[in-house]
Amino acid sequence: MTDISSAPILTVENLSVEFGQSRVIDDLNFSVMAGRTLAIVGESGSGKSVTSQSIMRLAESTGASYPTGRILFSTEKGEVDLLSLSQQQMRSIRGKDIAMIFQEPMTSLNPVFTIGDQISESLSLHKKVTKAEALEESVRLLKMVRLPDAEDMLKRYPHQLSGGMRQRVMIAMALACRPKILIADEPTTALDVTIQAQILTILHDLQKELDMAVIFITHDMGVVAEIADDVVVMWKGKKVEQGAVKELFANPQHPYTKALLSAVPKLGSMTGEAFPKRFPITVMDGENPRLIGEEKTQDTARYNDGPLLSVRDLVTRFDSKKGFFGGVTHRVHAVEKVSFDIFRGETLALVGESGSGKSTIGRTIQQLQKATSGDISFEGNPFATMSKADKQRLRQEIQYIFQDPLASLDPRKTIGFSIAEPIKTHDLIRGEKNIQKRVHELLERVGLTAEHAKRYPHQFSGGQRQRICIARALASNPKLIIADEALSALDVSIQAQIINLFMELQEEHGIAYLFISHDMAVVEKMSHRVAVLYLGQVAELGSRQQILETPSHPYTQRLLSAVPIADPTIKRDLGRLSGEIPSPVRRVGDEPRILPHKEIAPGHFVADAS
Amino acid sequence: MANFLMKRFLQAVFVLLAVTLIVAFAIRLTGDPALMLTQGAGSVTEADLMMIREALGINKPFFVQYFDFLKGLFSFDFGRSFMGGTPVADLISKSLPATLILAASVMFISIVISIPLGIKAAISKGKWPDQLIRIVSLIGLSFPNFWLAIMLVLIFSIWLQWLPPSGMDGFASFLMPAFTMAIILTATNVRLVRSSMLETLQAQYIMVARAKGLSENKVLYKHALRNCAIPLITYFGLQFGGLLGGIVIIERVFNWPGLGTLAFDAVSGRDYPVLQAVITILSMLIVSVNLLVDIAYGLIDPRIRTE
Numbered sequence: 044m045t046d047i048s049s050a051p052i053l054t055v056e057n058l059s060v061e062f063g064q065s066r067v068i069d070d071l072n073f074s075v076m077a078g079r080t081l082a083i084v085g086e087s088g089s090g091k092s093v094t095s096q097s098i099m100r101l102a103e104s105t106g107a108s109y110p111t112g113r114i115l116f117s118t119e120k121g122e123v124d125l126l127s128l129s130q131q132q133m134r135s136i137r138g139k140d141i142a143m144i145f146q147e148p149m150t151s152l153n154p155v156f157t158i159g160d161q162i163s164e165s166l167s168l169h170k171k172v173t174k175a176e177a178l179e180e181s182v183r184l185l186k187m188v189r190l191p192d193a194e195d196m197l198k199r200y201p202h203q204l205s206g207g208m209r210q211r212v213m214i215a216m217a218l219a220c221r222p223k224i225l226i227a228d229e230p231t232t233a234l235d236v237t238i239q240a241q242i243l244t245i246l247h248d249l250q251k252e253l254d255m256a257v258i259f260i261t262h263d264m265g266v267v268a269e270i271a272d273d274v275v276v277m278w279k280g281k282k283v284e285q286g287a288v289k290e291l292f293a294n295p296q297h298p299y300t301k302a303l304l305s306a307v308p309k310l311g312s313m314t315g316e317a318f319p320k321r322f323p324i325t326v327m328d329g330e331n332p333r334l335i336g337e338e339k340t341q342d343t344a345r346y347n348d349g350p351l352l353s354v355r356d357l358v359t360r361f362d363s364k365k366g367f368f369g370g371v372t373h374r375v376h377a378v379e380k381v382s383f384d385i386f387r388g389e390t391l392a393l394v395g396e397s398g399s400g401k402s403t404i405g406r407t408i409q410q411l412q413k414a415t416s417g418d419i420s421f422e423g424n425p426f427a428t429m430s431k432a433d434k435q436r437l438r439q440e441i442q443y444i445f446q447d448p449l450a451s452l453d454p455r456k457t458i459g460f461s462i463a464e465p466i467k468t469h470d471l472i473r474g475e476k477n478i479q480k481r482v483h484e485l486l487e488r489v490g491l492t493a494e495h496a497k498r499y500p501h502q503f504s505g506g507q508r509q510r511i512c513i514a515r516a517l518a519s520n521p522k523l524i525i526a527d528e529a530l531s532a533l534d535v536s537i538q539a540q541i542i543n544l545f546m547e548l549q550e551e552h553g554i555a556y557l558f559i560s561h562d563m564a565v566v567e568k569m570s571h572r573v574a575v576l577y578l579g580q581v582a583e584l585g586s587r588q589q590i591l592e593t594p595s596h597p598y599t600q601r602l603l604s605a606v607p608i609a610d611p612t613i614k615r616d617l618g619r620l621s622g623e624i625p626s627p628v629r630r631v632g633d634e635p636r637i638l639p640h641k642e643i644a645p646g647h648f649v650a651d652a653s
Numbered sequence: 654m655a656n657f658l659m660k661r662f663l664q665a666v667f668v669l670l671a672v673t674l675i676v677a678f679a680i681r682l683t684g685d686p687a688l689m690l691t692q693g694a695g696s697v698t699e700a701d702l703m704m705i706r707e708a709l710g711i712n713k714p715f716f717v718q719y720f721d722f723l724k725g726l727f728s729f730d731f732g733r734s735f736m737g738g739t740p741v742a743d744l745i746s747k748s749l750p751a752t753l754i755l756a757a758s759v760m761f762i763s764i765v766i767s768i769p770l771g772i773k774a775a776i777s778k779g780k781w782p783d784q785l786i787r788i789v790s791l792i793g794l795s796f797p798n799f800w801l802a803i804m805l806v807l808i809f810s811i812w813l814q815w816l817p818p819s820g821m822d823g824f825a826s827f828l829m830p831a832f833t834m835a836i837i838l839t840a841t842n843v844r845l846v847r848s849s850m851l852e853t854l855q856a857q858y859i860m861v862a863r864a865k866g867l868s869e870n871k872v873l874y875k876h877a878l879r880n881c882a883i884p885l886i887t888y889f890g891l892q893f894g895g896l897l898g899g900i901v902i903i904e905r906v907f908n909w910p911g912l913g914t915l916a917f918d919a920v921s922g923r924d925y926p927v928l929q930a931v932i933t934i935l936s937m938l939i940v941s942v943n944l945l946v947d948i949a950y951g952l953i954d955p956r957i958r959t960e
Contacts, residue, residue, distance in 0.1 A: 101863055130869075138866035150857040155879045155955060165865045200955040216865075367656055 050117065052077040052256050053098070053141075053224055058112030060090070060097050062105075067093050068280045071112070075224065080250065080257040082271035082288070084264065086303075086534035087505065090280040091260045095226045098258070099143055100125060100133045116141070116224075139169040142217035146229035148210035152201035158185075158212050159197030165219040184215040188245055205623055206397075207238035214245065221253060228260045235396035235561065235624060240605040243270055262534065264307040265564075265607030268292060269615075276300050288611045298332040301325060306539040307609045308564035314592055318342050319390065319569050321546045324539045336543050343549050344389035344571045349423065351555050352385045352408065352441075352523055357417035359403050363628050376627050377403040379579040380417070380637045385523065388549060390556040392566040394602070395576035398627045401559045404576075405525045408557065409443045410434065421523075439469040442516035446528040448508035452500040458511045459496030462486070465519040485514040489544060506537030513544065517552075525557045530565055542569055563606045567591050572646075575599045578627055580638055585647035595649045654951050654958045661947045665940045672936040673726075676929055677719050686711065686735050686923040709735055711925070722929060731930035736922050741930045744915055749934060751821055752904070752911030755830055756896055762835040763842050764889065770839075771846020772873065778851060786843060793840025798899060802833045802906040819908035830907040834899055838892065845888050846881070853881040883954050890946030894939045 051074035060068040068090040075081045085091045096102040098114055114125040116136070125133065145151045152161060162184060163177035172180070178197060185193035188211040201209055210230060217225060227246065231239040247270055250257050261267060267274060267288065274291045276284040276299065283297040295301045302325040313320065319341040325332045357378055364373035378400040385391045393401040406412040408419060410426075419426045421437055429437070445451040452461055462482045465471075472478050483493035489510040500508060509529065516524055526545070530538045542565065548554055560566050566573060566587075573590040575583045575598065583596040594600045604615065629635065638650040687705040691697045706712040710721070710732070725731055731741035774786040809829060810818035817826045853859065854877060862876040863869075904913030912931050919927035951958045 099864055101860060104860075104863065134866040134868060136866070137864055143861075143864040145857055145861060147857050151861050153858040153862070153876050153880070155883075155953065156876075157955075164867070168866060200959060202956045203959065213861075216861075367660070 050077075051075055052117050053258075054113075054115040055094075055098070056113045056115065058094075058097065058114065059110050060093050060102060061108050061110055066110075066280065068097070071277075071280075071282055073275045073282060073285060075256045075258055076273070077223070077256050078250075078254045079272040080259055080270055081273045081275060082259045082261060082267045083275045083277060084261055084267050084303075085277035086262055086536065088279065089277040091262075091277050092228055094277070095143065095228050095258060095260050098125065098226060099137060099141060100128070100130065101137075101143075103130075135169070138165050138217075138222075139220045140222055141224045141226065142220070142222035143226040143228065144210070144213050144217045144230050146232050148206045148213055148233060151213050152209055154201055156200075157197065158199050158201070158204075162197075162212070162216045162219055165216060169220045180219070181215070184219055185212070187218070187249065188212070188215045190215075206234055207241065207623060210234065210238075210242055211245065214242070214249070218249060218253065222255060224256045224258065225250070226258045226260070229262070230259075231266065232261070232263070236563075236605040236607075237396065237601060237624065239266075239607070241621060243607070246270070263607065264304065264535070264609040268609050268611040268613075269607045271611075276303070292609070292611050298325075298330075299327055302327055302332050302536060304609070306536045308535075308539070308542075308562075308568050309609050310564040310567055310603070310606045311591075311608065312564075313567050313587075316340075317588065319546065319571060319587065321543045321568075324536075324543065326536065326540065335540075339546075339550075341390075341546050341549065341571075343553065345387045345553070346389075348387055350384035350420075351387050351389075351422060352557075353418075353420045353423075354384070354404070354408070355382045355418045355420075357381045357404065357407065357419065358415045359400070359407050359412060360415045371631055373628050373630055376579050376629055376635055378407065379635055381576070381579070381581055383574055383581065383584060385555050385557060387522070387555055388553040389572065390545075390549065390558050390570040392558045392560060392570035392573045393576060394560055394563060394566055394573060396561060396602070396624050398578065398624060399576040400579035400627070401576050402527055403579075405443070405527050405557060405559050409441055409525055410437065411443075436469075439465065439471075439519040440521055441523045441525065442519060442521040444509075444512050444516055444524060444526045444529040446531050448505065448512045448532070449500060451512060452508060454500055457497055457499055458486075458503075461500075462496070462511070462515045462518050465515060469519055471519060481518070482514075485517055486511075488517070488548075489514045490540075504537075506533055506541065509533060509537075509541055510544070513541075513548075517548065520552075521554060523555045523557065525559065527559045528561070530560070531562065538565070545569065563591075563603060575602065577650075578625060578635070580635075580650060581640070581648070582650045583648065584640075585644070589644060589647040593644075593647075595643055595647070657951065657957065658948065661944055665944055668940055669933075669936060673723070673929070673933050674719065676932045677722060678715070680923075680925050680928055681711075681715065684923055686925060689923045690735065709925075726933065731933075732926040734919075734927050735924045736918075736927075741926045744927060745912070745930055745934060748910060748912045748915045751909060752897075752900060752913065753938075755827070755834075755904075755909065755911060756893070756900060758827070758831045759834045759838060759896060760889070760893065762831060763838040766835075767839045767842035767846050771843045772850050772878075774843065774847040775850035775854060776873065783847075786847075790840040790843045793836050796837060798833055798837055799902055799906060801836065802829070802903060805829050805833055806906075819906075821910050826907075830903050830909050833907075834896065834903055838896065841892075842888075845885060849881045849884050850877065853877045856880070879953055883950070886946055886949050886953070890943045893942045897935050897939060 054074040055071055058068060058071040059066060071094065083091045083094060093102055093107065097107065097109065109126050112126065115122045116125050159178055159181055162181040163174065166172055166177040166180055167174065181197060182193045185196050190196055190208060190211050204212065231242050234242060243266065259270060271288045274286060274288050275282055276297065278299045284291065284295065284300045292304065295304055305325050321336060321339050321341060323334050323336040323338060325334055358380060359378040361375040361377060362371045363375045366372045381404060383391065393404060395401045403412060407414050452458065459482050462485055463478050466478050466481060472481055482496055486493055486495055491507065491510055503511065530541055533541060545556065546569065549556065558566065558570055570587050572586050574581050575590065575596065577598045582598045583590060583594065590599060594603055638652055640648040641651045642648050686709060687702045690705060691702065710718065729742050731745065733740055734744060770786050774783040777783045806818050806829065809816040816829055820826055859872060859877055862872045900911065901913035901916060904911045905917055912935060916928060916931040919931065
């Protein structure tokens, strides 16, 4: 613990922020102590990002105004109210005393300038050093964020770096002038978990080294538990609770904080359970919490019936680079000899990081992508020998739910139309009245109302839209639903409700799920069996308990150890996580080695690299 | 990058071959120049026509004529005009500079005006400067160029008598043809610059640049402009082709002694060699401008250069 008596370096007092007539932040108060990390947590629309942009006075460029409040920043010369400064005065503080890193490392760096130019720019601006001195300092900064070949890195462009490397460059850039406060706005949200763990470690170490205050904006309670000293919980533009991290997790006061914490999936919370299980969850009904759902074991998989879907030696490759005469020189080896079965009523999770091939497998099964080789059979019939009509029928029996529900609904059609479309296409129900009735039933089943049928996608929230996509998938009475990161874009409280909905539907209709996800905690709650993918191959496949309780492949262990756990009393050792995720792009002729699998326990297969 | 440019260069050669072949073929569908030349000449026998055709070289098979043309191309020899027998190369070298200077200044005027106006509109989106710029550009877009040309002549030559109505004689004569085309092109370009800039300003790296404490001018002219220029360069390259097409009409209106006027006369007289040469030169110009665009593209965008 840092010295409590030290004065706050930044104090936000009665801050309100408005965009036009709408007030997005109302009467916000908190303070940040030097050398400590304050996490501001909240779900979408809570105002957490606007808060960070208001401190930087960047929110004005998107039209914000500040009807009330002060943001007091302590300097050597005493306190200044950042809201009273002109933009010009603010520019000498921005990047020098208060710096910021952003969520999207892929778009945070300017694509047309070198890394060296972009880091040295801050130095030349605030420190009045020569170009050569700035570049020398840039090398030191790049070494500080543990980037290899720092000298060489200066001459490279952003597109030549991976997401994790770019985020490290971004951190180096933000820390260039040794700021007193670093604001990190969801800095690891777009990254894979193993990379996230590395970035969090770097941030944590540098904070100590430079004795900075950090304001960490996030929606992820796991990340909060990992790095925060103090927490501010925001909900609908207001602060609902503030406290030291351990106290807040152990003893939440506000109903919203309680609801939020109860919704967060905690990896390891299901240890000892043979089956996935659904739990009642607390939802906010206006200002009041309400408990919904029941506790129920999900014993729905029917392993005696023979597999619903069988995938054997599936290979999917894409051409990625062509030579001068149009010959292919490089290929993406997205999926390499993958085999698995899915049974009726079963949830099989495909987990892995970027480039593991998990989404390609889903798309190949849904016939959105052609397989290079291998066999897929549905109810014992191989795709290869199916007639066109049979393949069309598969599009009814297998449904796909995408990550982004807004992008997968036609913006110009009512949702009633979108849900009725598969019914009409596959001629499942005749007569407009009967179809309407079915659409209304489906909407009610997923927790919406019949009146919603006449509305358009933009009139719904993200969680409601994903419910609509589920209703559309259900409309064709599928036997298998492929859910491709279907929960990733949703807030945790919504996510918990959708997980329960998925499980209820499985119990009612015996639907099987191919659940594609990068989130191990969600996978633990939902799935009967888990396949861990690494560079297009199955690293490990087994029951939920086998994979999560006795992980045997080093990659599975690495993946599990990287997941932040929403419990601040557990301190993890992240020392062994280093290195990049290798690329699945290979030169033609450079075939990857196909690893054989060993069955180390009944149904538990592990790739053998020896 | 070298690979990329080599590919583009080979593509350019192929385009030129295809264009010249199509043009050579199409011109010959328009009618017999021998008949044209002998119109109103009283009694003309088939033997007379044969003699004329032989003299003009159009009795040879099509591909022989085409290969002769290609051979001539390398030594800038396009044969002689059917009307008057002047070497086509002489006609071209007289008209080409007139057209080039007109086209280049139109592009220059348009870019110089549209970039600052487009940026101004983008950064004041929804406020009065943006509204004003958009309304004015809409008015500019609504003029047909020949009508605008006539109006300018009416105002500046006939009423005010400030500028000569036609011909190429010094700087004054050059203003009206150049601005007629530049006004319309600028109206389009202001909108292109505005929308490209608006998109660029949405990018996260602009917020990052502001968060560094850079001045708004640095953010706009260093970080945003180069990114915003990437799609614009392609548009400008494509526009150049359209511009050369428009020049044919404007040159007629202002009696500007360029390739357009030359082509117009050649069409009415079925003067194959002249027409073929003009079109070849024009397509070479368009192809080389687009090649330059590709080079510029590589210079601005490292994602292409370092591929």
